[in-house]
Each structure stands twice: as C-alpha cells, then as structure tokens.
Amino acid sequence: MSEQRILVTYLTQAKDLNKKAQAIAVGMTVGSWTDLPLAKQAMLAPYLGEAVSATPIATLENGETRGLITVSYPTRNFTADIPSLLTGIFGKLSMDGKIKLVDIVFPESFLQAFPGPKFGIDGLRERLGAHNRPLLMSIFKSCLGLPFDDLKTQFRAQALGGVDLVKDDEIFFADDRAPFIERIKAFKQIAQETEAETGKPVLYAANLTGPVHELNEKAKRAVEAGADCLLFNVLAFGFDALHRLAADPDVHVPIMAHPALAGAYYPSPDYGIATPLLLGTLMRVAGADLVLFPSPYGNVALDKTEALQLAKHLTDPLNGVRRSFPVPSAGIHPGLVPQLYQDFGLDQIVNAGGGIHGHPGGATAGAKAFVAAIEAVTAGRTLEEASSESQELAIALEKWGGAR
Numbered sequence: 247m248s249e250q251r252i253l254v255t256y257l258t259q260a261k262d263l264n265k266k267a268q269a270i271a272v273g274m275t276v277g278s279w280t281d282l283p284l285a286k287q288a289m290l291a292p293y294l295g296e297a298v299s300a301t302p303i304a305t306l307e308n309g310e311t312r313g314l315i316t317v318s319y320p321t322r323n324f325t326a327d328i329p330s331l332l333t334g335i336f337g338k339l340s341m342d343g344k345i346k347l348v349d350i351v352f353p354e355s356f357l358q359a360f361p362g363p364k365f366g367i368d369g370l371r372e373r374l375g376a377h378n379r380p381l382l383m384s385i386f387k388s389c390l391g392l393p394f395d396d397l398k399t400q401f402r403a404q405a406l407g408g409v410d411l412v413k414d415d416e417i418f419f420a421d422d423r424a425p426f427i428e429r430i431k432a433f434k435q436i437a438q439e440t441e442a443e444t445g446k447p448v449l450y451a452a453n454l455t456g457p458v459h460e461l462n463e464k465a466k467r468a469v470e471a472g473a474d475c476l477l478f479n480v481l482a483f484g485f486d487a488l489h490r491l492a493a494d495p496d497v498h499v500p501i502m503a504h505p506a507l508a509g510a511y512y513p514s515p516d517y518g519i520a521t522p523l524l525l526g527t528l529m530r531v532a533g534a535d536l537v538l539f540p541s542p543y544g545n546v547a548l549d550k551t552e553a554l555q556l557a558k559h560l561t562d563p564l565n566g567v568r569r570s571f572p573v574p575s576a577g578i579h580p581g582l583v584p585q586l587y588q589d590f591g592l593d594q595i596v597n598a599g600g601g602i603h604g605h606p607g608g609a610t611a612g613a614k615a616f617v618a619a620i621e622a623v624t625a626g627r628t629l630e631e632a633s634s635e636s637q638e639l640a641i642a643l644e645k646w647g648g649a650r
C-alpha cells in the first residue's frame with residue numbers, strides 16, 4: 247500500500263518543465279528537500295512526490311515552454327476522499343500561475359475506497375428494460391413558481407411521449423407549491439398510470455438540495471417515498487457530498503450529477519480543472535450514475551474533443567468501477583440525434599428540455615419525435631426516412647432542421 251502512487255498530470259508553462267515538475271513534487275508534499283538534514287530526508291522520503299515526466303507542446307514567445315508534466319504522489323499522503331486529494335495535488339498550486347489540472351490516474355488500492363456508481367449504465371438499463379438504444383430524458387421547463395397541478399400535467403405529457411426519465415430543473419429549490427416528497431409520490435402515481443397506457447416505465451429524477459448535513463437523511467426519505475433517481479448539483483456541494491450519498495446503503499437509487507458551476511473550473515486553457523477529469527473521472531469515482539455535460543453542439547457548447555474524452559472517462563474500464571451514463575446536454579433537438587449517435591454511440595442519454603417542450607405539438611409530441619429519431623438511428627435509417635412515418639419527427643425537423 248505504501249508503494250502505491252497517484253499519477254497527476256498538469257498543463258503548464260515554465261522556462262524548464264522538468265524543474266517545474268520537481269518543484270511541484272517537493273512543494274506539494276514535504277515542502278523542501280535539499281536543505282533537509284539527512285536524518286529528516288530519510289524520515290520524509292516515503293511522503294515525497296516525484297517528477298515523472300515532462301512533455302513539451304510549444305515554445306512560447308516569452309521563451310517559456312508550454313507542456314504537460316506528470317508528478318506522482320504517495321497514496322499515504324491522503325485520506326480516502328476527494329477533498330484531501332484535490333487539496334493535496336492542486337490546492338495552493340491552483341493559484342500559482344498558469345497551471346491546469348488535466349488528469350489523475352489512481353492505483354487500484356486507492357480507488358477501492360470510493361463507491362463509484364451503484365447502478366451505472368448496466369444497472370439503469372436493467373431498471374428500465376432498455377438495452378439496445380440510447381435512453382431518452384426530458385427536463386421540466388419550467389418548475390419554479392408553477393402550481394403543482396401544472397407540474398403533474400407536464401410530467402404526464404413527457405411520460406406519455408415515451409421518455410425513459412424526467413428530471414427536475416437544477417434550479418428548482420423553492421418547492422413550497424410542490425414539495426419534494428409530495429412530488430415524488432405524485433409523479434410515481436402518474437408514472438404507474440402512463441406505464442399502464444404505454445407499456446413503458448419512466449423514472450423521475452428529483453432535485454436533491456438542502457443543507458449538506460441533511461442531504462443523506464433527505465435522500466433516504468425520498469427513497470422511502472418511492473424516489474427513482476436523485477438529481478444532484480455536485481459541484482455546489484463538493485465531490486465528497488456525492489461520495490457520501492453514493493456510499494450510503496439506504497440511498498439505493500441512481501444519482502444524476504448536474505454540471506452546474508463547472509464553468510467556474512474548466513473553460514480557461516491555462517487554469518482550472520479539465521472537463522474529462524472534473525465531469526468524467528471524478529464524478530464517476532465519487533459515485534454518479536449519470537453525468538450531464540454540455541454537448542459540443544448546443545448554445546452552451548463544450549469543445550468536441552473534450553466532450554468525447556469526457557464520455558470515455560465515464561465509460562472506459564476503470565479497475566472495476568461501474569460505468570456512468572454520459573448525458574451530453576443543452577440545445578439538443580431531434581435533428582441532432584444522428585450526430586449524437588455518431589459521436590457518443592449507444593451508451594448515452596439523449597437529454598432535452600427546450601427540444602421537447604418547444605415542439606409545436608407540445609411535450610408529448612416532442613418526446614415522440616425524439617423516440618422516432620432514436621429508433622431510426624439505431625436501425626441505421628435516416629431521419630428523413632423515419633419522418634415519413636412519424637409526423638411528430640417531421641414537424642420537429644421542420645422547426646429545428648437536421649444535424650448541423
């Protein structure tokens with residue numbers, strides 16, 4: 247165990263990348279090295295970071311080299327939680343000039359302390375009985391301030407269209423008109439009614455929010471009330487809050503991570519935390535079963551290479567940690583389904599708010615248009631072909647067009 251090391255890669259710039267890697271390896275662990283008496287060096291050696299590699303990318307006008315450096319840290323330096331890890335590898339370093347945290351490779355022994363997703367892609371597919379197609383999710387638009395009956399109507403309309411999941415908006419907190427537990431019970435009832443009509447189950451993801459010390463208790467009450475899934479604004483609370491929910495045996499429902507606040511971390515090329523790590527590896531390790539992130543196509547677009555890498559971090563083999571469902575989101579409409587399928591494949595959730603509720607025929611028609619588009623791409627057909635059999639899809643394509 248003491249020999250196990252965590253590999254951390256940074257994107258940075260310096261006159262000498264090797265020296266910078268060495269300075270980080272020492273500065274982020276034992277503080278100083280060459281000035282230490284030999285006896286102290288022997289005592290601290292097991293805690294010392296090591297510069298592993300430096301890979302130049304470009305020479306800059308100021309003579310510095312921009313590149314990737316990798317530093318290894320002994321696992322013994324950390325407690326088995328993401329707060330200690332992030333503070334230990336990037337805490338004060340994140341404020342020390344141009345440096346971006348881009349990747350972490352965990353040894354198996356360290357990963358074992360983390361829950362990972364309880365359900366993951368396979369567990370969620372099992373629950374829904376949907377195995378050979380991307381899933382479809384719809385977002386309430388809007389939730390805030392609406393009478394409970396309006397929300398029930400919205401839920402029913404989305405469910406009747408054939409979506410697999412309906413999620414709350416992430417900004418739905420002030421729920422005095424439709425309290426959390428009552429919403430869960432009412433939507434469960436409607437889901438049973440729509441399933442009887444359509445033959446399709448639908449899961450409701452309720453927005454879990456509140457003081458951090460009450461979250462697990464609130465989640466348990468939600469599960470007791472019949473919750474199917476919990477939506478969680480992970481970054482506003484911190485990864486450890488997700489970890490504690492995912493590790494709680496009484497919270498046996500999938501957890502859906504929303505990326506709210508992620509824009510405060512990833513967009514700069516020089517600072518912050520790269521999206522594949524932030525919304526990919528860390529979300530998965532901490533226990534998110536589904537992870538929303540900006541798709542490369544919409545109004546809040548993520549760089550395509552990053553989005554694809556993020557999805558891989560959620561789904562590539564990772565020491566037995568279950569795979570999380572990638573949910574590329576924002577600005578998704580039926581015309582984008584072929585592009586989504588080409589880029590993200592079978593194991594994704596097609597997720598739309600405006601692209602469902604904005605359908606001229608209403609939310610049920612909007613969902614049906616997506617169902618027809620997903621059926622078409624998985625059968626190797628074009629949307630144009632499928633639209634001759636689905637009026638809802640034809641109308642959607644007329645409104646939003648095909649894939650860009």
Ligand SMILES: CSCCC(=O)C(=O)COP(=O)(O)O
Pocket residue numbers: 385416505538539540541544546575576577578597598599600601
């Ligand atoms: C930026 S990823 C999160 C997307 C999201 O929460 C959302 O509400 C997207 O709504 P849209 O109407 O663009 O489908």
